[in-house]
Amino acid sequence: AEDAAGSAAALGPASQETVFEVIKSASATVPGTADSVPGYSAVDCSMKCARAGCCIGFAWGRSPCRLFSLGVFGAAWTASDTSDIFIRTDLKRFLGIAGCNQSSLSTAQGSGGVCSFAIDGDRKHKMNSCSNTQSAPNQWVEVQLSRPIFVMLVTLYNNDNCCPESLNAFSLQVDGVECNRVIRQTPFMVANFTCRAYGSRVRVLSLLNMNLALCELELYGHQ
Incomplete structure (x- = not known):
């Protein structure tokens, strides 16, 4: 979307x-x-x-x-x-994102790879504009909202030049509760995922033993 x-x-x-x-x-x-x-x-x-x-x-x-x-x-x-x-x-894009956290920071990108790259409005699919974690199990990126909302849809933008398969398997969570589990065979560049959960923290938790790269995360929902 x-x-x-x-x-x-x-x-x-x-x-x-x-x-x-x-x-x-x-x-x-x-x-x-x-x-x-x-x-x-x-x-x-x-x-x-x-x-x-x-x-x-x-x-x-x-x-x-x-x-x-x-x-x-x-x-x-x-x-x-x-x-x-x-x-x-x-049902509209929610812009009240207050901040973000991630499980770890990739050491392969120098000063890059920070989670703020996933919420800066830049939809480019290049790794130098994406968040990226270390290669390990249970890696995640989480955004904090300025207020709780009913999250109905999450749009994720993948990267196209390194490890796009890192988003082939993940758990989508709101306030620690899973609202969608995604298992794919092939990578995507942009995809929408339903959620239907209320809260103020939205996390993408990798189910793979590798880094988690995420170029942009957008939320659709209502209060």
Whole structure:
């Protein structure tokens, strides 16, 4: 899930509490569709999504409205006609990150590899802009939030020039409680992971006996 450049106009009648905003414009990929319904505009789609029980957003390029749930939003996106991706404004990227910690610091990067590289807004996949730990079991990176939130989705950005397989197996935790366990056979560059947990500390704990490299961590949720 990538933020669209600039500010996005909110959609939804003033009397309606559910409002949507663009998080990605002219996207060539979209979340899997939970339901397709006829629609003639993004505003029309927003009203239909608001009335659907599990809809948290929709893709709009041309009819139909492609509504999606949190589950498909957090899974792999599929190729599609160019579309704008909208989500509810009560599910949005949380920027109130107060700090971070990590289990250890890699000695291979000199002064680099600090956990702050994973929360600096730099989405580049190069190791010199990523956090990195020593090679050992149970390595982790944790971010502290300025206040507790209900974490619904975590987006992780991997590195592409050294050990991307370090994110092939990890436990995603909120306040020490696992909300998702990820086991993959092949590395990813960017991926979304559902969580659904309330707290103020989000940790990525490696399940491998190697270093843990993480280029960027973004949270989606609400208070």
